[in-house]
Amino acid sequence: MAQAAFTLPELIGLLGHDDVDFVVDRKELVLDPATAVLRESGGIDPGLERKIAAMEDLAWQGRRPGNRRRIVFRYLMSPTEFTGTGVRASRNELKVDGDGTVRAMQTSAVETIEAGLFLRSIGYRGIALPDVPFDEGLGVIPNELGRVVEASGTYAAGWIKRGPTGYIGTNKTCAQETVSSLLTDFNAGLLPAPGRTRTSLSGLVAKRRPETINLRGWRAIDELERRRGSEAGKVRQKLTDTSEMVQVATQKSSAKRRGVRVST
Numbered sequence: 167m168a169q170a171a172f173t174l175p176e177l178i179g180l181l182g183h184d185d186v187d188f189v190v191d192r193k194e195l196v197l198d199p200a201t202a203v204l205r206e207s208g209g210i211d212p213g214l215e216r217k218i219a220a221m222e223d224l225a226w227q228g229r230r231p232g233n234r235r236r237i238v239f240r241y242l243m244s245p246t247e248f249t250g251t252g253v254r255a256s257r258n259e260l261k262v263d264g265d266g267t268v269r270a271m272q273t274s275a276v277e278t279i280e281a282g283l284f285l286r287s288i289g290y291r292g293i294a295l296p297d298v299p300f301d302e303g304l305g306v307i308p309n310e311l312g313r314v315v316e317a318s319g320t321y322a323a324g325w326i327k328r329g330p331t332g333y334i335g336t337n338k339t340c341a342q343e344t345v346s347s348l349l350t351d352f353n354a355g356l357l358p359a360p361g362r363t364r365t366s367l368s369g370l371v372a373k374r375r376p377e378t379i380n381l382r383g384w385r386a387i388d389e390l391e392r393r394r395g396s397e398a399g400k401v402r403q404k405l406t407d408t409s410e411m412v413q414v415a416t417q418k419s420s421a422k423r424r425g426v427r428v429s430t
Contacts, residue, residue: 167194167221167241168201169268171289173333174213177220180237187236190225194241198260198268240279244272252280267304290330304329312344319357321348383415390414 181188197205197218204210205218221239240255247254257275262268292307294300299316301308306329307322314320323344324337332340351357371378379387387405395402405411 167218168197168214171331174217177217187234188224189236189238190221192225195221195225196242196260199262200266200268248284249278252278253284254278290325292326312347377412379415386415387411
């Protein structure tokens with residue numbers, strides 16, 4: 167249960183629907199030993215504790231009478247076969263490796279769940295790159311604070327770094343960690359000298375992705391969003407049309423290069 171990929175805000179938003187019943191089987195709310203110890207000692211992440219507590223509350227509520235819509239959460243189950251009228255799933259057990267990694271291991275127990283509609287949502291798995299270390303079991307590039315193991319001068323960020331977990335805020339923190347490692351190594355003289363200049367890199371990006379927005383363009387978008395938001399009595403009014411964003415960004419950037427002042 168602790169390994170469930172959904173975030174706490176997602177769970178809170180889902181549970182806010184009063185016209186839906188949520189069902190959880192108490193027997194499936196199993197914590198791996200490491201998480202159980204952390205929870206017992208009070209050292210568990212507060213967000214994870216709230217997720218676990220919310221699911222436990224649902225399990226004790228049980229299914230209410232009536233024909234209301236319901237969502238059933240199933241844990242420790244892996245789909246193995248579609249039968250035409252349902253899906254056959256195997257029961258899993260949580261095993262802890264010597265390095266503390268928790269893995270779901272398939273058992274011989276099988277269950278068939280009848281269903282008339284199937285929505286495939288199997289998540290994300292990283293793909294190995296040539297000459298870059300790769301953990302086939304976890305589907306990530308092995309790294310330490312973003313530094314790729316056994317590949318000096320190579321860095322990773324995002325899901326290929328840590329697996330398909332977290333949300334926008336998590337990715338920001340993840341990127342900050344990697345960039346911090348990169349800058350530390352650069353300042354320490356540990357990175358090889360670049361083969362080309364900064365100007366050549368900018369030219370390559372402009373050639374391959376002419377719609378790319380640079381920092382000056384992003385600031386133009388930020389300025390316009392804040393101004394429109396102020397006029398509407400809000401913090402900002404987001405631009406939702408990609409073409410408009412590119413137009414605002416490129417117009418400001420082009421004018422800056424020509425020395426022209428533009429009001430958007």
